[in-house]
Structures are given as C-alpha cells and as structure tokens.
Amino acid sequence: MAVIAMQKVQILGMKKDLPQILTTLQKKGVVQIVDVIGTENLKEIDPPDHKADYDIANIDFALTFLKNHATKRPIWAGKPTLTAESALGILNSFDYETVVKECQELEEKHNKNLNKFTSLENEETILEKWKNLPFELSTPKETETVRLFIGTLPTTEFETLRKELHNISNLSDVHRVSEDTTFSLVVVTISKNSIDEAKLVLGKCKFAEVELPKHDMSTAKRLETIEAEKTNIKADLEEQEKEFIRLAQDYENLQIVHDIFLWQQDEKHARELLRGTAYSFIITGWIPKDEKVKLEEALEKISSNIAIQAIEPEKDEETPILLRNRKAAWPFESVTRLYGLPMAHEVDPTPFLAGFFIVFFALCLTDAGYGLLLFVIMFAALKFFNLPHESKGLIKLLMWGGLVTMVAGVLFGGYFGLTPEQAPGFLVGEDGNFRFQLINATSGTGPLTFLILALVFGIVHVLFGKLLDGFWKIKQGQYLDAVLDSFLWVFFILSILGFGLSSSGMVIPADYANIFKWLTLGGVVAMILTQGRSQKSIIGKFGLGVLSLYGLVGYLGDVLSYSRLMALGLGTGIIAFAMNTIAGLAIDMIPYVGFIFAIIVLILGHTMNLVLSALGAFIHSARLQFVEFFGKFMEGGGTEFKPFRRQCKYIIIQ
Amino acid sequence: MFDSAIAVAIAGAAISVFLGGAGSAIGVGLAGLSGAGVISEKPELFGKVLLIQALPGTQGIYGFLGGLLILIQIGLLGGEPAALSLDTAWQLLYAALPVAVTGLFSGMYQGKVAAAGLQAVAKDPQNVGKAVIMAAMVETYAVLGLLITVLLVFSIKI
Numbered sequence: 001m002a003v004i005a006m007q008k009v010q011i012l013g014m015k016k017d018l019p020q021i022l023t024t025l026q027k028k029g030v031v032q033i034v035d036v037i038g039t040e041n042l043k044e045i046d047p048p049d050h051k052a053d054y055d056i057a058n059i060d061f062a063l064t065f066l067k068n069h070a071t072k073r074p075i076w077a078g079k080p081t082l083t084a085e086s087a088l089g090i091l092n093s094f095d096y097e098t099v100v101k102e103c104q105e106l107e108e109k110h111n112k113n114l115n116k117f118t119s120l121e122n123e124e125t126i127l128e129k130w131k132n133l134p135f136e137l138s139t140p141k142e143t144e145t146v147r148l149f150i151g152t153l154p155t156t157e158f159e160t161l162r163k164e165l166h167n168i169s170n171l172s173d174v175h176r177v178s179e180d181t182t183f184s185l186v187v188v189t190i191s192k193n194s195i196d197e198a199k200l201v202l203g204k205c206k207f208a209e210v211e212l213p214k215h216d217m218s219t220a221k222r223l224e225t226i227e228a229e230k231t232n233i234k235a236d237l238e239e240q241e242k243e244f245i246r247l248a249q250d251y252e253n254l255q256i257v258h259d260i261f262l263w264q265q266d267e268k269h270a271r272e273l274l275r276g277t278a279y280s281f282i283i284t285g286w287i288p289k290d291e292k293v294k295l296e297e298a299l300e301k302i303s304s305n306i307a308i309q310a311i312e313p314e315k316d317e318e319t320p321i322l323l324r325n326r327k328a329a330w331p332f333e334s335v336t337r338l339y340g341l342p343m344a345h346e347v348d349p350t351p352f353l354a355g356f357f358i359v360f361f362a363l364c365l366t367d368a369g370y371g372l373l374l375f376v377i378m379f380a381a382l383k384f385f386n387l388p389h390e391s392k393g394l395i396k397l398l399m400w401g402g403l404v405t406m407v408a409g410v411l412f413g414g415y416f417g418l419t420p421e422q423a424p425g426f427l428v429g430e431d432g433n434f435r436f437q438l439i440n441a442t443s444g445t446g447p448l449t450f451l452i453l454a455l456v457f458g459i460v461h462v463l464f465g466k467l468l469d470g471f472w473k474i475k476q477g478q479y480l481d482a483v484l485d486s487f488l489w490v491f492f493i494l495s496i497l498g499f500g501l502s503s504s505g506m507v508i509p510a511d512y513a514n515i516f517k518w519l520t521l522g523g524v525v526a527m528i529l530t531q532g533r534s535q536k537s538i539i540g541k542f543g544l545g546v547l548s549l550y551g552l553v554g555y556l557g558d559v560l561s562y563s564r565l566m567a568l569g570l571g572t573g574i575i576a577f578a579m580n581t582i583a584g585l586a587i588d589m590i591p592y593v594g595f596i597f598a599i600i601v602l603i604l605g606h607t608m609n610l611v612l613s614a615l616g617a618f619i620h621s622a623r624l625q626f627v628e629f630f631g632k633f634m635e636g637g638g639t640e641f642k643p644f645r646r647q648c649k650y651i652i653i654q
Numbered sequence: 655m656f657d658s659a660i661a662v663a664i665a666g667a668a669i670s671v672f673l674g675g676a677g678s679a680i681g682v683g684l685a686g687l688s689g690a691g692v693i694s695e696k697p698e699l700f701g702k703v704l705l706i707q708a709l710p711g712t713q714g715i716y717g718f719l720g721g722l723l724i725l726i727q728i729g730l731l732g733g734e735p736a737a738l739s740l741d742t743a744w745q746l747l748y749a750a751l752p753v754a755v756t757g758l759f760s761g762m763y764q765g766k767v768a769a770a771g772l773q774a775v776a777k778d779p780q781n782v783g784k785a786v787i788m789a790a791m792v793e794t795y796a797v798l799g800l801l802i803t804v805l806l807v808f809s810i811k812i
Contacts, residue, residue: 337783338783338784338787339783339784339787340784442808443808447804447805447808447809448805451801451805561794563797563798563801564794564797564798564801566801567797567798567800567801567804568797570804571715571716571719571800571804574719574722574723574804575715575718575719578719578722581726581731585731612708612711612712612715615705615708616712619709619786619787619790620790620793620797622787623787623790623791623794626787627791
C-alpha cells in the first residue's frame with residue numbers, strides 16, 4: 001500500500017535468446033524498458049521489419065469497414081475475453097490476410113456499384129423530363145443545313161421565341177417537349193443560313209442549352225434500360241450485403257489478431273531501445289524491486305547466459321511510479337490518479353484519503369434512498385457486466401459510496417426527500433420523526449449542526465494531512481523539519497482551537513482557558529523563532545517567522561471550504577423534496593391522469609438529481625482531497641510506470 | 655400591505671432563479687461552443703465533452719434551489735401563503751442575493767474554464783479529470799453563496 005520501490009536494472013544476454021526473452025518480458029509485464037545510457041560504442045539491434053504496422057493498418061481498415069455489419073455484443077458482455085494462449089491460437093489458425101483482402105475487394109466492388117447507381121439515378125432524373133423527345137438520344141446536333149438546339153427556357157418566353165424565330169426563317173421549328181409553369185423544355189431546329197440571328201433570339205429568350213447523354217435509343221427506351229440496370233445493381237448490392245455479413249462473422253477474430261499485432265508493434269518499439277554487439281544485447285529498464293527475483297527465475301529457464309544486474313539511475317533520472325494498494329483502498333487509486341501520481345519520495349495518499357473521501361461523498365448526498373439506488377446499480381454493474389479491470393475501480397468506489405450514503409441518509413433522515421408525513425410508516429418512529437435520525441438538516445438548529453459537523457471534518461482532515469506530512473518526514477529522516485514544519489503547526493492550531501472553545505465555554509470548560517492561552521502564546525513564540533530558520537540574516541529569520549503566522553489565514557480558508565459538504569448535502573435533499581412537491585402538484589391539478597405525470601416527474605426528476613448530485617459529490621470530495629489535503633504533504637508530478645506488456649485495445653486477456 | 659410583501663418575496667425567488675440560471679446558461683453555452691469544436695474533430699469524446707459542458711449548469715440548479723426554498727417558506731407551493739410582513743419579505747429578498755450573484759458570475763467564469771479545459775481534453779482525453787477539477791474550483795463560490803442563502807432563508811422567522 002504505497003508507492004512501490006523501483007530498481008533500475010540491466011539485462012544482458014545473447015542475441016539468439018532475444019526473441020524469447022522479449023516474449024517473456026512482455027508476458028510478465030513487469031519491466032519498463034528505457035534507453036540504454038552511456039554505451040556510445042554499442043550498436044542498435046537490427047530493427048525488425050514493419051510488418052506489424054502494416055498488418056495493424058490493414059486490420060483497422062477491415063474493422064472499420066465491417067463495423068456496421070458485425071453482430072453487436074450486448075452491453076454487459078464488454079470486450080471479448082480470452083487467454084493469451086487461445087488468442088495466439090487464433091492468430092495461427094485464422095487466415096486474416098484473406099479476410100482483409102476480401103474486404104478490400106468487396107469495398108472496391110461495393111463502391112463501384114454505389115457510384116454506378118448514383119450516376120444512373122442522376123441520369124434518370126434528367127431524362128425523366130425529356131421522356132417525350134421525338135428522336136433518339138444520339139441524333140447528331142447538326143447536319144449540313146440544319147442545327148438542333150436542345151434546352152430549356154422560361155415558359156413565359158416560349159411564344160416570343162416561336163414568333164421571332166419564325167420571323168427570321170420559316171424553316172425554323174420550335175418543338176415543346178414538356179412544360180410546367182416556370183420552365184419549358186424545347187427542341188429548336190434552325191437553318192444554318194440564319195443561325196446568327198437565331199442565336200441572338202435564343203439568348204434574348206433566356207434559352208439554355210442542355211447536354212443529354214448519348215445513347216442509340218429513344219429517351220423512353222433508355223429509361224427502361226436504366227431501370228433494368230438499377231435492378232441488376234440492387235441485386236448485386238444484396239449479394240454483397242451477404243458477403244458483408246459473411247466477412248463480419250470474423251469481426252471478433254480480427255479484433256483478437258489486431259491486438260496481437262499490437263503486442264508485436266510494442267515489441268518493435270522496445271527493440272529500438274536496446275543496444276548490443278554482434279552477439280550480445282543489453283536491455284535497460286525499471287522493475288519493481290519485489291518482482292526482480294521472480295523475473296530472474298523466469299529468464300534462467302530460457303538460458304543460463306542471461307544476467308540481470310541492478311544499476312544506479314542517472315542523476316536527475318525520474319523513477320517511474322507504481323501504486324499498489326490493498327483491496328479495500330485500491331478503488332480510491334482512481335481519485336489519486338485524477339490528480340496525478342506522487343513523486344518517488346512522496347507518500348501514496350490513496351489509503352489515507354479513502355475514508356475521508358467516502359464520508360465526504362456520502363455527506364454531499366445524505367439520502368438513504370439515493371445511496372441504496374447507487375449501491376444496487378453499481379453492484380449490478382460489477383456482477384453482470386464484463387468490465388475491464390481499470391474501470392472496476394471507479395464502479396467499486398461508487399458502490400461503497402452508495403453504502404456509506406445510505407448510512408448518512410439514515411442519520412440525517414433523508415429518504416428521497418420525503419418528509420416524515422409522506423414516508424412509509426416503518427421508517428417513522430412514534431414521535432413523528434424518522435427512526436435513527438440524529439440531525440434534521442432542514443429545521444431548527446439542524447443546518448447549523450450540519451455546518452459545524454462539516455467544519456469539524458475539515459479540521460480533522462487538514463490536521464491529519466499535516467500529521468501525515470510530519471510522520472513521512474520522520475520516515476525520511478528529516479526530524480527537525482517534521483517537528484518544526486508539521487507538528488508545531490498542529491500543536492499551534494490545536495491550542496488556538498482550545499483557547500477559542502474554552503474561553504467561550506463551548507465543549508471545553510472555561511477553567512482551561514488560561515492553560516490554552518499560554519499554550520497559544522508559546523506556539524506564537526515558537527513559530528516566530530523557527531519558521532524563518534532558512535533565512536541567513538537575523539532580521540530575515542525574524543521577519544519570515546512573523547510572516548508565517550499569516551499562514552493561519554490559509555488554514556482558516558481551508559477549513560471553511562468544507563462548508564460545501566453541508567451545502568451540497570442540503571441541496572440534494574431539497575431538490576428531491578422539490579421533485580416530490582411538483583409530482584404532488586401534478587396529482588392535485590390534473591384530473592384523472594395526474595398520477596401518470598407525477599410518476600414521470602418522479603422518475604426523471606430523481607434520476608437527474610441522483611446523477612448530478614453524485615457527480616457534484618464526487619467532484620467536490622475530490623477537490624477537498626486535492627487542494628485542502630494533498631497540499632499539506634505532497635506535490636505530485638510523478639510519471640507513471642508503463643511496463644512493456646501485452647496491452648490490448650479490443651480484447652481482455654485473462 | 656400584505657400583497658406587496660408577497661410580491662417582494664417572489665421577487666427574491668425570481669432573482670435567485672434567473673441570475674443563477676443566466677450564469678449557467680452563459681457558462682454552459684460557452685462550454686458548448688468549445689465542445690462542439692472538439693467533437694467535430696473527435697466525435698468519440700462526446701461523453702467526456704458532455705460531462706464538462708454540464709459542469710457550469712449547477713449554478714442554475716443552486717439558483718432554482720434558492721428560489722424554491724423561498725417559495726416553500728412563504729407557503730406559495732401548495733397551501734396557504736403565510737401572513738408575511740414587508741420586513742420579512744425584504745429579508746427573504748436579500749437572502750436570495752448571495753446565491754443569485756455568485757451563481758451569475760461563477761457560472762460565466764466556470765464556463766470559460768470549462769471551455770479551455772475542453773481544449774486540453776481534445777489534446778489528450780486523459781486530461782478530463784483535471785479539466786473537471788479546474789472548472790469545479792470556480793464553482794466553490796456559488797456553493798458558498800448557496801450555503802449562505804440556505805442558512806439565511808432557514809433562519810428568517812416567518
């Protein structure tokens with residue numbers, strides 16, 4: 001339960017064993033391979049070919065191509081899950097190259113058909129209008145004496161055109177093929193003798209020539225053949241649809257093979273980091289200290305000519321960070337990761353934030369009904385959905401969050417925002433209040449009690465962070481810093497709190513006020529004397545010491561920030577109450593069918609409230625960890641440990 | 655006198671709802687503009703984009719909550735309106751101001767932070783958690799506004 005200690009190692013061996021060693025390393029997934037440093041005289045290992053890249057690109061194409069035809073896996077089934085052995089077996093038995101090739105051919109054919117179909121449809125729309133054209137489509141547009149114009153003009157201009165052309169030459173003819181209120185389609189025949197004048201008239205009448213497709217048949221006949229061709233293509237497309245479905249049966253196999261090539265690609269990238277001589281090689285990498293022996297044993301089985309030796313990291317080289325937590329705290333790593341990883345010398349905050357996080361989450365909801373819902377939904381998701389390991393953390397977190405929310409809801413009397421009068425009898429005690437209710441957050445002094453509770457949690461959380469800082473410093477051997485920067489602050493804040501409480505006679509009897517006063521004054525003096533110790537000059541030491549007292553304002557701000565717990569907790573309950581009120585109004589105001597509206601309002605309203613409130617609860621509990629808590633003892637910024645392993649995109653390896 | 659008291663209290667509820675709502679509308683709108691740009695490039699990020707776009711929406715809910723509490727306190731929601739004095743009504747109106755004004759401004763600025771955060775998510779979807787938290791920093795002040803409004807409305811004797 002901590003940041004795992006890492007060891008930088010060198011693996012030395014013979015080149016002939018390299019493929020087997022890389023396979024073992026990838027299978028174990030415990031070594032992060034990094035650049036070999038300080039070996040200018042060593043050569044790069046021959047880089048393998050780019051077949052994996054090529055295969056991945058091809059399979060990606062096939063996967064996208066077949067996506068819409070693959071049988072959808074039901075949502076609870078998640079990704080295909082299998083063992084590495086059976087995945088490798090599929091790679092050997094499954095002829096993915098043929099499938100990819102067939103996909104490429106099918107795509108070409110399919111696109112050709114689709115394009116043909118579209119162009120036929122376009123032709124059809126044009127010819128549809130020229131159905132009554134009195135001659136074949138391929139009729140030449142001019143002879144020695146005559147020129148033919150085929151085109152459109154505004155219907156209003158038609159008579160003008162006919163008259164004026166007739167005036168020019170009585171050998172001209174205007175034939176109307178069809179018309180509607182705006183445009184007429186016409187065929188104009190003009191003697192070449194008067195063609196220039198005729199062209200002017202055509203221009204005046206806004207005639208636009210149209211280019212018709214050339215065919216040795218009449219328009220009507222061509223339309224028939226188009227219809228026939230379309231039917232053919234449709235049959236073809238249907239045939240290809242079957243082909244699609246047939247190929248899509250291999251969709252899952254393609255996914256599996258894709259991921260295996262992904263491993264090979266990773267192996268290629270890993271090889272690029274290696275160095276070697278003609279016969280030997282060096283791998284440099286990071287390994288968790290406790291995995292080293294196991295890896296040694298595994299590698300010894302391959303060959304006796306392999307050595308793993310621990311080496312010193314370079315100056316300023318960052319140690320990669322691996323967090324490992326016990327089962328109960330593990331889900332909370334998702335909160336830590338949201339912020340970023342701690343540095344190698346810092347403490348893993350996960351186990352320490354877990355309890356606080358879940359209590360804060362619950363306080364932001366404080367509704368037993370919502371808690372139960374959340375718990376049941378997340379429990380069902382875990383039980384019935386095949387989820388990848390990484391997403392399980394968040395789901396588990398929300399599940400336990402739901403459980404604690406239930407407890408908080410019972411203590412605060414929150415049940416879907418119901419008032420005791422509306423709630424079912426078994427929840428309500430004899431005095432008309434909810435059973436087990438300790439605080440009623442919406443009446444009397446309840447809100448204030450809730451607020452004080454939130455602030456007390458804040459004080460505990462902040463001081464805990466400071467104590468954690470102290471103990472971690474002691475562990476690192478920084479005794480002076482631990483006492484002066486951490487414990488002194490805790491002492492100082494506690495004595496101020498004690499002085500405040502005792503002098504106003506709350507919680508602590510007033511008799512103690514005097515003691516706390518001296519403790520506080522002692523704290524002030526100690527702060528002034530010690531907090532500026534890093535400064536060189538006396539004035540600097542003293543000045544910084546006085547200035548450090550200003551840090552109290554920061555702590556005050558930190559603690560007040562926890563008041564959000566109360567605001568969010570109240571908010572959830574009041575919105576739930578509002579939804580119930582609106583549903584009640586629906587029943588009162590709409591005759592007969594009001595209850596239908598009421599049910600809709602209740603379902604939608606409570607779902608929305610649960611989703612938004614849970615999101616808010618998560619975000620704000622996380623923020624309290626990151627800003628108010630982490631700030632006391634860690635900076636973060638560690639880089640993640642990314643071992644060379646079998647990582648998958650589409651499948652889950654057991 | 656009695657009627658104008660109710661009117662003043664309603665004005666308080668209205669201010670709370672509409673300033674909070676306006677802040678959220680502006681904020682969600684800003685984030686939405688940025689989000690639409692992100693999903694035009696990477697439609698697969700829709701879920702994450704929607705999450706961040708929804709963040710500046712809480713101020714509207716807080717404002718709604720403030721308004722609703724006032725309506726409940728003066729008995730306008732189902733049942734008889736309380737016999738309200740003009741003084742109490744003004745108290746309720748002033749009590750609505752914290753959530754209303756903090757909601758307006760924090761909604762607007764949270765929208766801007768969310769919009770910028772979406773750009774970070776577009777570059778690397780892993781940034782979504784950090785973008786959410788940064789936007790939530792702005793929301794703090796609306797939460798504090800809500801806190802004071804709720805405490806005030808509860809403590810005003812009707």
